[in-house]
Each structure stands twice: as C-alpha cells, then as structure tokens.
Amino acid sequence: MTTDQVQLPAIRVQGLEKSFKDLPVLRGVDFDVARGSIFALLGSNGAGKTTVVKILSTLLEADAGTAGVNGFDVATQAADVRESISLTGQFAAVDEILSGRENLVLVARLRHVADPGRIADDLLERFSLTDAAARKVSTYSGGMRRRLDIAMSLIGDPPVIFLDEPTTGLDPQARLEVWQAVEELAEHGTTVLLTTQYLEEAEQLADRIAILHEGRIIVNGTLAELEQLLPPATVEYVEKRPTLEDVFLAVVGADGKDGDAGNDAVPARKSRGQR
Template identity: 50%
Template structure:
C-alpha cells in the first residue's frame, strides 16, 4: 500500500514584489516518480530549494515522512539527496575518488566498497581512475546520480537531470532513474521535457506562473487535451465530402483537404461503426489511424493565453 512520503502544503514564496509560488500543494507517494513540469521561470527550482531546506518559504509547510523540513532541516536532510541542474562532481578527482570522498563524508562503514559498487551499478568502472573532467556529459550526470545514492536516501530530488544531454545519454539516464524507482526509491524531478515526464512519471504536476494548474497521471493529463481521435484519410475530395456528411452526427473536423478526424468517446465501438459505414456506403478509404493526445497538446492547452 502506497503511503505519503512528501507533502507540500500551501507553499508561497515572493522575491520583493514578485510572487513566485502561489499556494502550491503536492503529495508524493513512497516508491513513485513525481515530475514537476513547467516552462522556464515557472518556479520549479525555487520550489525544489524550499523542499530541500535551502530556502525558506513565506507561507505553508513541507514535510518528509512527517518531519517538518523548516523546523528540522538536519533530520529531514538525512532522508534525501538533492542533485541540482549543475553537477556537483569534482573534475580534478577521478570518478572513484569522488564517490569514495562522499562515502567517507557520509560516514559509510566501508567507503571503498560503496564507491566500487556504485561505479559498477552506473557502468562507470572502466572510467573510475580517469579524471572526471575527461567524462562526457552523460557520464558526469551518472556519477552525480551515483553520488546522490551514497547513504541510501529514501527520496531523491533531481532538478532538470537531463538538461544539455544528447539523446543517447538522456535515454541512459532515464533508464537509470527507472532502475532507482524499481529498487524502492522515491523520486521528484523537475523538467521542461514533456517526453521525459511521460516516460518516467507516475504523477505529473503542471506548474505555471507559480501555480499547480493540473495534476494527475500521464494518461489523466492527456485527457485534458481532449478525447482520442480517429483520423480518416481519403483518396479524393469527393469521398472526403461524402464522409463528412455521413458522419455529421459525430461532429467531424476537416483537418486537411482529404483528412477528417472524429472524437472517439467510445474508442472501439465508434471505430468499428465508422469503418463499417464506409464499407457499406462504398466510400474508399486510403488509410486511418488513432491519435492519442500527447503531453505537448496538454501543455498547449494549459498555457493558452
């Protein structure tokens, strides 16, 4: 049974006259991935700093396992690790030395073994004796994540973890985050990438101008952009017009010269009815496909105006 591990209640924050966060409420379940999605300047990094105790809020409360972060920052910080947008690895030291140093600072019983195990886990063993300054962006990010796992934190905060990475490195990091979740870690990440939130998250919160304007699973978020659609593509204008008239009770939309779309409130039933009707009326169909709303559609819906 999922239990709440992180609760953000009515958090507000202003800098001078600018209100950056407005009554933000978020609940994160243990063992899940929560993605905080929003454009630049939406307030994502500010919220993460408040959640991790690096910044005080003006109003509201953040609790991790019922520990108030503002009242007991040291106690709360023992439960999590925080990986910021800029990697915190030391470029002069080797990968092994970075991990060994963190393991010693966190008073691990066997820092050498901890370092070696994490190097192996994050596929960095071959590069363990090379200076981190020679690592690729993806390798540095993986090392940063490895360092965040020293001490076995229960919850991991990642601030835009894949910004600046090439597609291959991004996919590798996504797989690493999924692996961390499978081992029972709770992860809250901020991102501008819609596909990242879709791929990783159990829950998504849309942060716009300091407010959570929508919250739910990726599928629930996609429903905000409307129903699935059936796209019908015809060979000619004549057949397109016949189909528009035949299906007028579905309120079809003409998308292009020979394309129409129909909302699929009853996906299978409507699709079969439409295809059977086209066959009966001998209206030749070139092709058809289902269109499911994407998070890009949701983003556009939520940020209109």
C-alpha cells in the same frame, strides 16, 4: 522511521507560498508524492520549480504553507529532512581532477559511511561506470558525469532524491542514459522528485505529473488521467515523419555504437505507465 511516517506520503506540500520582493513565485502550491514513485514537476523556465525544490531541501524558507519530507517538517525539523534527502542540481557537481571512483570514495568518507571503497565499487557497477572507474572525470561524457553525479547522491541510501532538471544541456544519447538511471532509482524503492521543462522526459519517467504554471499547480495526475483532459481522439491517417532524435539514434545507436540507419524507424520508448 515510525509507523506514522511510513504511512505518510514521502513528500507532502500544502499551500506553499514564496515571493521575492514584490514578485510572487509560488501562490499556494499543493501536491503529494507517494513513496517509491517518480513525480515530475513540469513547468517552463521561471515557473517556480527550483524554488519548490529549494524549500523542500531546506535551502529556502517558505513565506506560507507547510511542507514535509519523509515525515519531517521542513521548517521545524530541517536536520531530519537533510538526513533523508539528496539533491542533484542542474549541473553535475563532480571533481574533474579525481577519477570516478575517487569522487565516490570522497563523498562516502565525508558522509562517514562504512567501507567507502565497497560502496563506490557497488555504485560504479550499478550505474555502468566500472570500466571508467579509474579515469579522470574530465574525460567523461556528459551522460557519464550525470550518472556519476546521481550515483554520488545515493551514498548513504537517502529515501528521497530531488533531481532538478537533470538532463539540461545533454545530448539525446546522454539523456537516455540518465533516464535509465532515474528509472533504476525508483525500482530500488527511492522516491524521486524530478523537475523538468521537457514534456517527453516527464512522459517517459513519471508515475505522476504536475504542471506548475504562474505559481500554482494547474493539473496533477497520471499520464492517462492528464490525457483525459483532452477531447476524444479522432482516427485519421497521417504519414508520420521521423523526428530528428529518431534519425540521430538510428545513426549512432542508443548505446553510442553505430546504429542501423536503414531501419524504417527507431522503436519508441514506453512510458513508465505503459510497462
């Protein structure tokens, strides 16, 4: 990578437009993603989040505007972009007949990575899947499959990873497992672009959050910056009832073991900006 590429944002999007027949989906989207950060693209269903990811991963051509990933233009340097990224879609792309380790070894061989067995073992340990390495993926829970899917996407050490609604359909415990895996990606220096429709997910994970609405980015900033858009808070005494997720995690435990339902509350997770 050249010095100029290192100095550029990991992802740069300017004036991106895309329509499907007479339906405009993207109407001039602009944002940058800093290297080694988690950027959440938040929006409701149909807002255009997946369309943005498809354009950035060279699966779809934009009608107008420019986009660059890892210093490469997605339109004119598509091969270089594909070598720089990994894409994890909304559903885990794992082979259920194979074991977890066999899935990883297979992908490592397809990508011509040296010593695929060692790579597989390292990733199994990193994502806390070593004990289940020899089991068929058909026996894995939803969270384990998602973690394996993300682990597979890391083979070859891509500097940029796209996670398109990675926790869709997962239960609260599995979602927490995936959140931990995503946080570890950024800690290892990987740039993550995360699309989600879950407000709490963006709040917990992202360094910066952009809201995509009707084809445009309407706000973009850190959680603290976005909170400044609201009127000043007033102090009131409110009796806070536990959420259903609090009850669930208190009963089963965040690690899947029996929790202590007698506790008054479950400790709240801190967002990345509060750590």
